[in-house]
């Protein structure tokens with residue numbers, strides 16, 4: 683498909699648009715989530731189709747210094763496998779770099795190794811994770 687997709691850094695995205703995007707790929711949308719989260723972002727990338735519909739997103743959280751964290755990459759269900767996910771990540775990488783960050787982190791399920799490592803250019807590293815509500 684040759685549809686033109688436009689990409690913005692820190693462009694306005696409403697909570698309702700985010701809920702619609704999450705539902706479009708079968709995710710569990712929580713109303714109010716985006717309004718709360720965005721205040722803590724270095725920035726985010728939004729992708730819109732020719733009609734202005736939100737079709738892609740990624741958020742960049744930040745420690746206030748050298749480290750940024752890529753989180754919540756999403757592509758509309760009807761628009762996946764057209765390079766939109768790779769493109770939103772590419773723009774996030776460029777803006778994190780331009781903002782003075784040295785490292786951009788991401789973690790993901792193993793099924794997405796091809797996306798993050800091959801398509802987006804992250805290199806594998808050891809990392810750790812604790813699900814805090816499950817902690818005894």
Ligand SMILES: CC(C)(COP(=O)(O)OP(=O)(O)OC[C@H]1O[C@@H](n2cnc3c(N)ncnc32)[C@H](O)[C@@H]1OP(=O)(O)O)[C@@H](O)C(=O)NCCC(=O)NCCS
Nearest residue numbers: 707755756757762763764765766767768790793796797801
């Ligand atoms: C992961 C996701 C953002 C990828 O978006 P996308 O726009 O389809 O990605 P791209 O078109 O840029 O994909 C580039 C390549 O990455 C790999 N890839 C993309 N999605 C993949 C998936 N779900 N599983 C495995 N590999 C995938 C493929 O090699 C793909 O190339 P191909 O289309 O020729 O097969 C999208 O599948 C999505 O929104 N998933 C639901 C939410 C999610 O799980 N987000 C990740 C949170 S860590």
